[in-house]
Every structure is written in C-alpha cells, then in structure tokens.
Amino acid sequence: MQTPPPAHKVAIVGAGPGDPELLTLKAARRIAEAEILFYDALANPRILDLASDVCRKIEVGKRGGRISTPQLLIHEQLIRAAQLGLRVVRLKGGDPFLFGRGGEECLALRAANIDYEIIPGITSGMAAATYAGIPLTHRHRSQSVLFLTGHEARGGRAPDWSRYARAADTLVIYMGIERVQQICAGLMAGGLAAETPCMAVQWATLEQKQVQASLARLDTAVFHAGLSSPAILIIGAVVELADLCAWLPRTEGVARQSLQRS
Incomplete structure (x- = not known):
C-alpha cells in the first residue's frame, strides 16, 4: 500500500521576542500569505496585523497559571487545517525550537504525513x-x-x-x-x-x-x-x-x- 502524498505544508514561524521589526523577511512573507494562523499568547498584536483581512486568526497560547490550549489540541488543529489544503502558519514567540514546543509540533505533523517548514526567530x-x-x-x-x-x-x-x-x-x-x-x-x-x-x-x-x-x-x-x-x-x-x-x-x-x- 502506497503512502498518501503529504498534505499542504505548515509554516512554523518564530515571531521573535516581541518587536515586529525583529521578524525575518521570510516570517513576514509567510504571515502575509497565511489563510489560517495559530498564534501564541505572547505574539505582538502588531505582528498579527501583517496577516491578510481574510486570514483566520486563532489564539492557542499558553501562559503560566492560566487556562491554556492543550498541546494535543494544537496538533489536531494544525493537522486538520493542513488536510483541508489551507496555507497554515503556526506563529510562536521567540524561536520555535528553543523552549517553544516546536519539536513536538513537527513530530505530530510528520506522523500525520504533513510537510512543514521551520522559520527561525530571535529567541x-x-x-x-x-x-x-x-x-x-x-x-x-x-x-x-x-x-x-x-x-x-x-x-x-x-x-x-x-x-x-x-x-x-x-x-x-x-x-x-x-x-x-x-x-x-x-x-x-x-x-x-x-x-x-x-x-x-x-x-x-x-x-x-x-x-x-x-x-x-x-x-x-x-x-x-x-x-x-x-x-x-x-x-x-x-x-x-x-x-x-x-x-x-x-x-x-x-x-x-x-x-x-x-
């Protein structure tokens, strides 16, 4: 039995420490192209403004001691959006791979046979x-x-x-x-x-x-x-x-x- 082709690519994007001007050019371009954007609680609202008017923005952030989106639910949402063929951006504070759970999300996408790219951010x-x-x-x-x-x-x-x-x-x-x-x-x-x-x-x-x-x-x-x-x-x-x-x-x-x- 052949493995089905990968679903639409997900961009896991580092939003940097907060100042929108510290975004990479590639990160800004991916945000502008997104059709659905899942963002962290610490993402600066001015960064979200880079997304198009038709982009759906969904907060999935975590803050210590507060009600937060379960990590497994984030995985499910990313996978579902990619399988629908949407241009998906997962916007993470700082760098995705430094205390950002980016690795966990990559593993979940890989298990679902979904291609992804990782865009570093300033930690x-x-x-x-x-x-x-x-x-x-x-x-x-x-x-x-x-x-x-x-x-x-x-x-x-x-x-x-x-x-x-x-x-x-x-x-x-x-x-x-x-x-x-x-x-x-x-x-x-x-x-x-x-x-x-x-x-x-x-x-x-x-x-x-x-x-x-x-x-x-x-x-x-x-x-x-x-x-x-x-x-x-x-x-x-x-x-x-x-x-x-x-x-x-x-x-x-x-x-x-x-x-x-x-």
Whole structure:
C-alpha cells in the first residue's frame, strides 16, 4: 500500500521576542500569505496585523497559571487545517525550537504525513541581553552560554540548580522569574559566588524593564522592581558590561533599575 502524498505544508514561524521589526523577511512573507494562523499568547498584536483581512486568526497560547490550549489540541488543529489544503502558519514567540514546543509540533505533523517548514526567530534570551547591553559572550569574561528553563514539565522533577552553577560562564534562564529565590539559592549552593552579577529582564524589546543585582540579592531586586513573567534571568560576569554597552536611551521605554550589590 502506497503512502498518501503529504498534505499542504505548515509554516512554523518564530515571531521573535516581541518587536515586529525583529521578524525575518521570510516570517513576514509567510504571515502575509497565511489563510489560517495559530498564534501564541505572547505574539505582538502588531505582528498579527501583517496577516491578510481574510486570514483566520486563532489564539492557542499558553501562559503560566492560566487556562491554556492543550498541546494535543494544537496538533489536531494544525493537522486538520493542513488536510483541508489551507496555507497554515503556526506563529510562536521567540524561536520555535528553543523552549517553544516546536519539536513536538513537527513530530505530530510528520506522523500525520504533513510537510512543514521551520522559520527561525530571535529567541527572547538573546534579545533581552542585547537590548540590555549585555554581550552573552566576551573573550575575557565568557567563553560559554547555557540556556535553561526555570519551569519543569508537568509531573517532572524540579531542576537541580546546584549542578548548573559551574556548567557555563553565562546562564540565561527562561520562565524562572517566579522561582528566582530557589534558583539563586541553588546556584549558590552549587558554588556560584554570591556576588556574581545578574540581571532580570521583563518584556524584552517591548516595554523592557530590567533590574541588576548580585546573585545573593536578585530575588529582592526583582520583588522591589515588581517584575513578573514573561522575563529572562541573565547570570554571569558579562552582566557587568551592561552599563558600558547600553545603547537604548530612556525614550525607547527601557526602565533601568538597580539595587546596591552586596
């Protein structure tokens, strides 16, 4: 028995960190061509405006602690739309393959014999650092970067933060703002110095708000600054370069706040 031909191709598109001008040209073109678009909760509404007036837009986003679209239902919707012959775009915040479940969606499409393409996006960890003036690598300060999630899968074990303390020169932690106290305590238990420079960045590239402190005081700094999700934690010596490399003026909407380091 012959395998049936693949259904219409699905474009899995990285929407980037939020600023529409950071979309790739290919991403913008696919959005404009879409007949049906499934988008994440963090996708900027201005990006959705790039879609045509006849494109059907369906929110399938996930936000921590809120009612969210089950991942299996997202798979079913993508498959059904592709089988109907529609031009399908799955718009995902940041990059589809970095804490975005893009891999799960690709596997579901492959199992249904549906072709797909993946269009990379700028991940929020890199964008947060760049907009804050933090070079994640530096010849004299950081030879390595580790991207981590601060949120384990449902039913999974919480990360053992002590094992990551010496895993790389710079740590970039996604979805960790709600557990910043446990993260910092675990890293210090693993041997990372209490005075290690850190920064928390909320809503990277949009109404970016950030706070800088030592590892020992980061949780206090985050609390007093009122930062919440979505946010990125950046930990390492390169954070000290933020003031020297900062390039955005206050008129760009970036609120720079800091606490005295311990």
